[in-house]
Amino acid sequence: MTTVDMTPATNKSNSPTNPRRRVYLPNTKYIPILATLTLLLIMYFTGVANYRNFGQPSVVVNLFRDNAVLLVVAVGMTFVIITGGIDLSVGAVISMTTTLTATLLAGGWPPLVVLPLVLLLGALLGAGMGAVIHFFKVEPFIATLAGLFLARGIALFINQNSIPIRDKLWKSLSEYRIVLADGVVTKVTSVTAVVVVLIAAAVLAWTRFGRNVYAVGGNADSALLMGLPVGRTKIAVYTLSGFCAALGGVLFSINSTSGWALQGQGLELDAIAACVIGGVLLTGGSGYVFGSLLGVMVYGLIQTIITFQGDLNAAWTRIIIGLLLFGFIVLQRVVTRRAK
Amino acid sequence: MTILKNRLFWPAVILVALLVVNMFTSNQFITVRDGHLFGTLPDILRGSAPLLLVALGMTLVIATGGIDLSVGSVMAISGAVACLLISDLGNQNSVGSVLLIIGVAIVVSLVLGLWNGALVAAVGIQPIIATLILMVAGRGVAQLITDGQIINVQSSPYATIATGFFLAMPVAFLIAVGAVVLTVLLTRRTALGLLLESVGGSPTASRLAGIRSRRITVMTYVVSGGLAGLAGLIYSANIKSADSISAGNLIELDAILAVVIGGTALIGGRFSIAGTVIGALLIQTLGVTVVAVGVPSKATLLFKAVIVVALCLSQSATFRQKVFGRIKPRPATAVRAEVPA
Numbered sequence: 001m002t003t004v005d006m007t008p009a010t011n012k013s014n015s016p017t018n019p020r021r022r023v024y025l026p027n028t029k030y031i032p033i034l035a036t037l038t039l040l041l042i043m044y045f046t047g048v049a050n051y052r053n054f055g056q057p058s059v060v061v062n063l064f065r066d067n068a069v070l071l072v073v074a075v076g077m078t079f080v081i082i083t084g085g086i087d088l089s090v091g092a093v094i095s096m097t098t099t100l101t102a103t104l105l106a107g108g109w110p111p112l113v114v115l116p117l118v119l120l121l122g123a124l125l126g127a128g129m130g131a132v133i134h135f136f137k138v139e140p141f142i143a144t145l146a147g148l149f150l151a152r153g154i155a156l157f158i159n160q161n162s163i164p165i166r167d168k169l170w171k172s173l174s175e176y177r178i179v180l181a182d183g184v185v186t187k188v189t190s191v192t193a194v195v196v197v198l199i200a201a202a203v204l205a206w207t208r209f210g211r212n213v214y215a216v217g218g219n220a221d222s223a224l225l226m227g228l229p230v231g232r233t234k235i236a237v238y239t240l241s242g243f244c245a246a247l248g249g250v251l252f253s254i255n256s257t258s259g260w261a262l263q264g265q266g267l268e269l270d271a272i273a274a275c276v277i278g279g280v281l282l283t284g285g286s287g288y289v290f291g292s293l294l295g296v297m298v299y300g301l302i303q304t305i306i307t308f309q310g311d312l313n314a315a316w317t318r319i320i321i322g323l324l325l326f327g328f329i330v331l332q333r334v335v336t337r338r339a340k
Numbered sequence: 341m342t343i344l345k346n347r348l349f350w351p352a353v354i355l356v357a358l359l360v361v362n363m364f365t366s367n368q369f370i371t372v373r374d375g376h377l378f379g380t381l382p383d384i385l386r387g388s389a390p391l392l393l394v395a396l397g398m399t400l401v402i403a404t405g406g407i408d409l410s411v412g413s414v415m416a417i418s419g420a421v422a423c424l425l426i427s428d429l430g431n432q433n434s435v436g437s438v439l440l441i442i443g444v445a446i447v448v449s450l451v452l453g454l455w456n457g458a459l460v461a462a463v464g465i466q467p468i469i470a471t472l473i474l475m476v477a478g479r480g481v482a483q484l485i486t487d488g489q490i491i492n493v494q495s496s497p498y499a500t501i502a503t504g505f506f507l508a509m510p511v512a513f514l515i516a517v518g519a520v521v522l523t524v525l526l527t528r529r530t531a532l533g534l535l536l537e538s539v540g541g542s543p544t545a546s547r548l549a550g551i552r553s554r555r556i557t558v559m560t561y562v563v564s565g566g567l568a569g570l571a572g573l574i575y576s577a578n579i580k581s582a583d584s585i586s587a588g589n590l591i592e593l594d595a596i597l598a599v600v601i602g603g604t605a606l607i608g609g610r611f612s613i614a615g616t617v618i619g620a621l622l623i624q625t626l627g628v629t630v631v632a633v634g635v636p637s638k639a640t641l642l643f644k645a646v647i648v649v650a651l652c653l654s655q656s657a658t659f660r661q662k663v664f665g666r667i668k669p670r671p672a673t674a675v676r677a678e679v680p681a
Contacts, residue, residue: 086468088593132652132653135658135659135662136653136656136658136659136662137656137657137658138652138653138655138656138659139600139605139606139607141407141596141606142596142597142600142606142652143652145593145596145597145648146645146648146649146652148593149641149644149645149648150642150645150646150649152641152645153639153640153641153642153643153644153645154642156638156639156640156641156642157638157639157641157642159638160637160638269409269472269475269476272472273469273472273476276469282466282468282469283466313483313488314480314483314488315480315481315483315484315488316480316484317480318476318477318479318480318483319477319480319481319484321476321477322473322474322476322477322478322480323477325469325472325473325476325477326473326477329465329469329470329473330463330465333463333464333465
């Protein structure tokens with residue numbers, strides 16, 4: 001009854017108060033992502049105004065090059081967080097992948113066998129964690145924490161030292177430059193990351209699987225009662241996250257042409273923070289791949305500004321990231337409260 | 341039967357088994373030398389103090405349905421504050437000044453806990469993200485305090501809190517035991533524990549029942565911050581320096597693990613301090629045992645991972661039912677056994 005009464009009331013109050021004043025009110029579900037976009041643009045133009053050469057296109061292009069790994073990992077994380085879960089194992093999966101790749105390549109395995117093998121392994125580990133979470137009702141936080149220990153344990157077991165990669169394919173991929181425009185070049189890794197973002201965004205927005213992901217995150221019980229494959233979806237998102245982490249590891253190994261078991265420490269929290277900055281809600285059911293892209297860009301831009309500033313040390317980087325995280329979360333909190 | 345079904349049964353069995361293994365592998369498990377205990381067991385007890393303290397605070401936070409990721413950073417900050425102030429002292433061996441500085445460091449940690457609590461209870465940010473902020477920024481603050489360097493101190497009263505002995509027992513362990521006993525008394529001999537569990541079960545319902553749920557939530561974060569600060573002091577006193585990078589690195593994960601092994605569910609509403617103590621001791625003993633048994637250092641983490649996976653699965657009621665339920669149908673579950681047949 002109340003809803004029937006309220007609908008015309010709000011309509012009335014909107015139009016006749018001041019017909020000339022037309023305030024553009026975006027759909028509330030886009031507000032967090034628009035807030036991040038605004039923040040990002042403000043940061044970018046502050047940079048342009050304050051530093052020489054900041055406005056060059058290569059700065060933006062390099063953002064993708066430097067954050068390709070984080071971007072790919074954050075995409076997988078987005079799916080997991082939207083279902084209401086969390087994946088702490090991604091950084092460890094990266095280290096496992098780089099170590100395994102470097103070891104196998106050094107052992108003379110053909111690169112075209114190694115590549116699918118390590119990707120499959122990452123996906124399998126993710127599927128395993130997803131299965132434990134779904135079938136044994138272990139909390140995602142704990143199951144993926146065990147996955148973190150397991151993956152990094154495997155990496156350290158294979159080799160504790162940094163292993164160089166001398167394979168021809170890896171070398172040529174690492175050295176290959178794609179010329180976008182005059183003076184603007186990029187690498188294979190950043191193109192891969194962008195392709196992953198585009199595919200993931202399409203899958204999340206337009207496929208049945210994507211809808212299921214939102215439904216499971218919104219309310220798993222309702223999704224089950226609606227007849228949606230809750231278990232399959234949950235396992236699938238962890239598989240996807242494992243695959244993305246392994247792909248991130250491959251990109252890492254291409255970027256650095258080496259493998260190291262201590263690679264990617266703490267990257268899981270960077271990825272989670274990037275998703276949250278991008279407006280993905282940790283309670284699940286809400287968020288976009290493009291939001292996470294913006295979150296990663298915010299992360300990367302903070303680091304770019306700190307590099308341009310030159311006299312800020314690593315300590316300030318952490319503090320500023322923390323402050324921006326704080327500012328954004330409070331903003332998001334205020335916006336969502338008002339929307340209610 | 342009832343003992344077997346207790347959630348703490350398997351963790352306790354593994355802890356005892358690891359200790360027995362240590363008894364055989366170490367040449368001195370426990371002896372008395374120079375008037376105090378000496379050997380592997382006292383070493384384990386001493387080394388477990390920081391994790392015990394952090395896990396204790398984490399238990400209370402998790403009991404209210406929260407989580408505190410910032411404990412490692414708080415450890416780094418409190419160690420940095422203490423070492424900076426001590427290194428400025430004219431006489432680093434003056435007991436009074438060191439005690440005062442320890443007090444200052446703990447107050448700083450309590451304030452950091454209050455910040456977390458305010459973000460969670462007053463602003464209403466999810467605990468994992470609210471504490472992530474301090475986790476990221478806190479280590480930067482610690483680096484700023486130490487100016488990116490490792491501050492060394494030569495203060496014997498300060499070193500005592502980590503390496504000293506009192507009544508033949510390691511001081512660090514006694515501090516941890518004191519904190520545990522105090523917490524048990526406060527939560528189980530007063531209504532406080534009940535209130536904590538009620539807030540964890542449902543903050544709204546507890547508020548309607550007349551409990552100041554916000555105040556309780558903030559309090560748990562403050563306590564967690566203070567205990568983490570204490571742990572940071574013990575850690576930095578042990579190495580006689582402030583290392584803002586590696587102090588308490590990844591300890592939040594070990595602490596959460598200890599709490600979960602101890603049977604406290606991450607959703608809140610129930611907690612077991614005895615379980616947390618067993619969990620923390622288990623994790624510490626595991627680390628010592630792996631080295632003592634002679635597992636090569638490269639396999640340490642893998643070994644730990646296998647134990648952790650086994651523990652997590654053993655705690656899952658569904659897992660036990662699915663695996664053990666089929667192998668040995670118990671007479672008590674005879675009625676249920678008829679259903680699938």
